[in-house]
Amino acid sequence: MDSNQGFSKPSEAQAGTGTGDTSQAPLVMQRDQPGAQQSDSEATFLSQTLSNRGVKISTFYYSNFQDYEAYQGDRYHTVLNSLGFLNLGISENRLCVDLMTERLCQNDMNYIEEPLLQYPDWRGHPFLRAEVAKFLSYYCGSPIRLNLRNVVLLNSCCAVFSALAMVLCDPEDAVLVPTPFHSGFLFSAQMYTQVELIPVHVGSEITNTNTQPFELMIGKLEQALLEAKTKNKKVKGLLLANPQNPLGEVNMKESLKEYLKFAKRNELHVIIDETYMLSVFDETIIFHSVLSLESLPDPNRTHVIWGSKDFGITGFRFGILYTHNDDVVSAMTPFGYLHSVSGITQYKLRRLLGDRDWINRVYLPINHSRLQEAYGYVIKRLHELEEQFGFKITFRSIGCGLYIWINLKRLLEPCTFEEELVLHRRFLDHKLILSRGKSYMFKEPGWFRLMFAEHSQRLREAMDRFGQAIEEQKQYWIQKMLEDEVTS
Amino acid sequence: MDSNQGFSKPSEAQAGTGTGDTSQAPLVMQRDQPGAQQSDSEATFLSQTLSNRGVKISTFYYSNFQDYEAYQGDRYHTVLNSLGFLNLGISENRLCVDLMTERLCQNDMNYIEEPLLQYPDWRGHPFLRAEVAKFLSYYCGSPIRLNLRNVVLLNSCCAVFSALAMVLCDPEDAVLVPTPFHSGFLFSAQMYTQVELIPVHVGSEITNTNTQPFELMIGKLEQALLEAKTKNKKVKGLLLANPQNPLGEVNMKESLKEYLKFAKRNELHVIIDETYMLSVFDETIIFHSVLSLESLPDPNRTHVIWGSKDFGITGFRFGILYTHNDDVVSAMTPFGYLHSVSGITQYKLRRLLGDRDWINRVYLPINHSRLQEAYGYVIKRLHELEEQFGFKITFRSIGCGLYIWINLKRLLEPCTFEEELVLHRRFLDHKLILSRGKSYMFKEPGWFRLMFAEHSQRLREAMDRFGQAIEEQKQYWIQKMLEDEVTS
Known part of the structure; x- marks a missing residue:
């Protein structure tokens, strides 16, 4: 063939000769x-x-x-x-899908009340943000109780990243991204933000600068930042994923701290995508959320994203931002106007995230x-x-x-x-x-x-x-x- | 006081001294x-x-x-x-809310299947677009059967307008808007599009150019267009609402045709917001959708928006575009990536819009x-x-x-x-x-x-x-x- x-x-089929529904004429x-x-x-x-x-x-x-x-x-x-x-x-x-379907069809899910049918708080309904704060406190192993005021809910992790890039960067500003990096955020950056993603290549082979395959060394970040500055680029942040995607690995706690310190030294925001935090299926591997750290080097510039992947419900279309920075929460709020989640979906999500017994005893195992x-x-x-x-x-x-x-x-x-x-x-x-x-x-x-x-x-x-x-x-x-x- | x-x-409360949840520190x-x-x-x-x-x-x-x-x-x-x-x-x-709650709690609504939990077609699930096409064919009184291929679903009418403005206009391009015009689209234009909305003032009093209070005369549109051109502005479209918001009136069929012809003469897109088409509660008033016209002067440049207002379900967060222009559908598709609606909400919406008996016999009366x-x-x-x-x-x-x-x-x-x-x-x-x-x-x-x-x-x-x-x-x-x- x-x-x-x-x-x-x-x-x-796409060009219009097919009979299927995808036959747009693009x-x-x-x-x-x-x-x-x-x-x-x-x-x-x-x-x-x-x-x-x-x-x-x-x-x-x-x-x-x-x-x-x-x-x-x-x-x-x-x-x-x-x-x-x-x-x-x-x-x-x-x-x-079987577990999720069964859970979503239970009686507690099918509930309607007036506020669910009406315009929401653009950050997400308070009842859901409260549940998300509890959920993240527990599953990220946070030493402090996380606060609903620091949660923003939009209709996908990509929408969260896009809005965050709008709020933290101006057009032509840049963000460092160790690559390979998943394509969702790369596409999101194209749509509205006009932010340049500068790849920091992490190679598969051992070389002078690569002492371990696929290991992001601080030296590489320093070098990439220096090169960008030489080209007069305004680097505003560092984008990370932990667990990594597509590498399927987690960051060591010490590495994570090093990245955060590097960012602080250089006044960079860290946007860290922890989308797969509950999908660590090998029990010998320990995942460390940045929210689990005793103290963050630069809490006002550390922003965590989590979403639907761990529960296999990408069709729910939601993504969550957790940030200690009140100004960022405030500036993200208007984006809920164009990226919000339906009230009935928010309600189901609250029931789901709040059912820790089911999550721990049934779903996760x-x-x-x-x-x-x-x-x-x-x-x-x-x-x-x-x-x-x-x-x-x-x-x-x-x-x-x-x-x-x-x-x-x-x-x-x-x-x-x-x-x-x-x-x-x-x-x-x-x-x-x-x-x-x-x-x-x-x-x-x-x-x-x-x-x-x-x-x-x-x-x-x-x-x-x-x-x-x-x-x-x-x-x-x-x-x-x-x-x-x-x-x- | x-x-x-x-x-x-x-x-x-907003500045952080209150105890409520809205106490962001903006x-x-x-x-x-x-x-x-x-x-x-x-x-x-x-x-x-x-x-x-x-x-x-x-x-x-x-x-x-x-x-x-x-x-x-x-x-x-x-x-x-x-x-x-x-x-x-x-x-x-x-x-x-009582009617809607009762309908949404019926058994047919609480259904889950695998595709609803997964990544959707970014234009909206085909089952819903098919239902929307049927719904609009019937309630807009379309002389032809509308096609699901011309429907795009995003997560609000404002998101639809914003995406449409992205797709039809470049930054600094302009769109004529008879004012007063509802503020939702005005805010949407600010977030991403950088499109200038040029107000065409329709006054409350009778003057030389205003023969009827609040009547949009073609002469006013011509004049506004001419003035804009004199200032070297690239006017790409005309934004209308019918039924009007905030005026609470409908366009006469003949006026509607005049606006469409004016747009065609000047190669302008017409974006027409028919959000309140089923909220005409005085039986003596007849609403004419542009989709009801025997022939559109410029079908490729006529784009209709409809959404959640008629059913009092703004919390559903959905908005619909109907356009005969395949290229516009195609170009709108990527926006579903950041503005899509959850599968379970799409399913409920399909059941709702498809229940014509309930709509006609219970809800609308x-x-x-x-x-x-x-x-x-x-x-x-x-x-x-x-x-x-x-x-x-x-x-x-x-x-x-x-x-x-x-x-x-x-x-x-x-x-x-x-x-x-x-x-x-x-x-x-x-x-x-x-x-x-x-x-x-x-x-x-x-x-x-x-x-x-x-x-x-x-x-x-x-x-x-x-x-x-x-x-x-x-x-x-x-x-x-x-x-x-x-x-x-």
């Missing part, structure tokens, strides 16, 4: 697709209809979310659509056990592929998060982002979506994030497809190696 | 309050913490939403807080009858006040929407926006929130929008407070007149 042909099917998207030509009349019409920024945002979206759009229009279903896309590219926990099992299954399949095809597949992930960061650069010839894209498209040919390293701003081609928190039957099918794609890629790789030998 | 003292209470807000001084150290800290745009958005918000913030922290309750704020300033229908009654009650109270105080109170509203646009300029001496603010604060002293003309970009001081869709007991209490404030204002007015006589 040719990789370019393989992806033509969803593109056709002229904008076509422009961005490789090989697509835009006629003069189309361009004129587009420029008359859409603003420049409208075209820019669309183009960025459709070049980064092609797979997602295709998936929405052609999702795998065991019976109804067994040839549809399996999506191990987006990160959402699908392992506990079962969820962690299922994550462990799915993770183990994928590792086993990767080892089988190594044996089958006789090449080493290295990967990161030590037992937290929903994903494994896999090194497939041995299958690229040459090892370039063009060839990474070829392999990515080969997965798509097999109706399997992974996310590729380039979308994480990673500088080494050949890495992919594989999300494993999927039902066993679908995960099995996905790994079968993965194996088929790898087999095909191996043949392609051999062919290229032979051609190289002939030409050299 | 002194008007400045009167408003100091909520401000104090230095930003203090800056904006009349008479508040900002110390150098405060200013330095703020400028170090927040971005310039963060300060700007906050300042705009807290100067326009002071009343709302006060209300959220000190809401009236018959038993628990009978001295709390009554809010006839924001527009939300509180008359049918009862809602319209209650609106009519509340409207009639307020009119009666206004007439009683006229008799009591011996001055004429004129107002607009012919039987649609949730509000009356009231002329109180007879009580201002002199008739300025400063004196309008004095009267506004006098209402606040009496713990009554109305919204004043200036926030609708209206050029004549002395007009207020009074929202009457409130429970009878609260409406009675609110009108008592209104009367007390008017009485006090009358005394103040007499005093000022006497002083004027002495000094002249």
Whole structure:
């Protein structure tokens, strides 16, 4: 199967010839697709209809979310659509839908009262913020009781990050981001903020500046900051994720403190995304929230984000900010006007987060056990592929998060982002979506994030497809190696 | 009661001395309050913490939403807080909470399935967009069957307007807006879009250019467009509301067509807000949706917004765009990433909008009858006040929407926006929130929008407070007149 042909099917559907619902007519998207030509009349019409920024945002979206759009229009279903896309590219926990459905259908959830139907407090209903403060106090292991006044609820972690970037940075200001870093915030930064994210590359191999694979050393941060200043960039913050995404690792407590001290020394805000804090499924690993620290080096410049991922309810569309900085809370408030969450959803969320007995006795043990099992299954399949095809597949992930960061650069010839894209498209040919390293701003081609928190039957099918794609890629790789030998 | 003292209470609570939850410490807000001084150290800290745009958005918000913030922290309750704020300033229908609660608690509403818990289609779940298309086809009286492909769902009408302005306009582009116009969109335009809203003043009095009070004549639009062009402004669109807000009137079909033709002649987009289309409670009034027209002059540049107001569920946080323009749908899609609605809310909304039997036989007749009654009650109270105080109170509203646009300029001496603010604060002293003309970009001081869709007991209490404030204002007015006589 040719990789370019393989992806033509969803593109056709999107271009309006399909019968499915995703058949929007995205002229904008076509422009961005490789090989697509835009006629003069189309361009004129587009420029008359859409603003420049409208075209820019669309183009960025459709070049980064092609797979997602295709998936929405052609999702795998065991019976109804067994040839549809399996999506191990987006990160959402699908392992506990049964538990969550059961909990959400209980009587205490279906409650309506007048304030839930009316305009809310733009920071989130006080009853929910109080519950969130209690929840974070407990699960982050905070030495002090956290306060509802420091909580802001918006309709996704990305919306929280976007609003925070608006409030802390002016256009053209910059934020340091160790990469690979998850693509959600990278896209969010594009939409409104005009904030530049400066990647601080953390490499996979040991070098002079990289004493451990994927370890963010303070020296790298210092160097990146210095380089940015040399270029007259105004660096306002440092963006971190702990547990890391896509690396699937947690920060050591000492490292965390070092990052916070570095930020304080340089008067940088630290935005720390702790989205997967309850998805540490290996019991030997200890997660340290910044909110657990006895004292924060710079509490007014430390801002924590948490959201829906730990409960597998990305469809709830909520994200939470916790910050000790009252001015930031105050300045974030107006953003609730355009990014708020429905009252009935806020109510359910309160019931959910407040049911500590269920979370501790039912949800977390079962969820962690299922994550462990799915993770183990994928590792086993990767080892089988190594044996089958006789090449080493290295990967990161030590037992937290929903994903494994896999090194497939041995299958690229040459090892370039063009060839990474070829392999990515080969997965798509097999109706399997992974996310590729380039979308994480990673500088080494050949890495992919594989999300494993999927039902066993679908995960099995996905790994079968993965194996088929790898087999095909191996043949392609051999062919290229032979051609190289002939030409050299 | 002194008007400045009167408003100091909520401000104090907001500044952090209160015990309530609204006690954020908004230095930003203090800056904006009349008479508040900002110390150098405060200013330095703020400028170090927040971005310039963060300060700007906050300042705009807290100067326009002071009343709302006060209300959220000190809401009236018959038993628990009978001295709390009554809010006839924001527009939300509180008359049918009983009906809505009953409907939302029925069994068909509390349903969970996997896709509702997961990442959605950013345009809105297809099942809901299909229902919206059917709903609009029927209630807008569309001659063709509307298509789900032309529907975009975001998390409020304001978010829809904001995204639309992003997609159709570049920064500094302009949109014509007949004023008075409701403040929601005006605030939305401030947050992200940087689009200039050019007011086209529609006056209350008959003049050479105003042959009818509050009538938007094409000549005015032509003149405003010409003036804007003379100033080298790029005018991209025309923003309309039908039914009008705050005027409480509907557009005649012929006028509507004229506006659309004017827009087509000048290659302007028309964004038309039909939010109150089902809140026309006087049966003799006929509402014409643009979607009911046999043919639109420029379908690719005509975009309709509808939302939660007709059902009194502003807390659902949803807004809908219907546009025939596929490119606009396509370009709006990425905005769902930061403005989407939770799956469970989308499901309930689908059940609600699809229950035509309940809407037609139960909800609309009862809602319209209650609106009519509340409207009639307020009119009666206004007439009683006229008799009591011996001055004429004129107002607009012919039987649609949730509000009356009231002329109180007879009580201002002199008739300025400063004196309008004095009267506004006098209402606040009496713990009554109305919204004043200036926030609708209206050029004549002395007009207020009074929202009457409130429970009878609260409406009675609110009108008592209104009367007390008017009485006090009358005394103040007499005093000022006497002083004027002495000094002249």
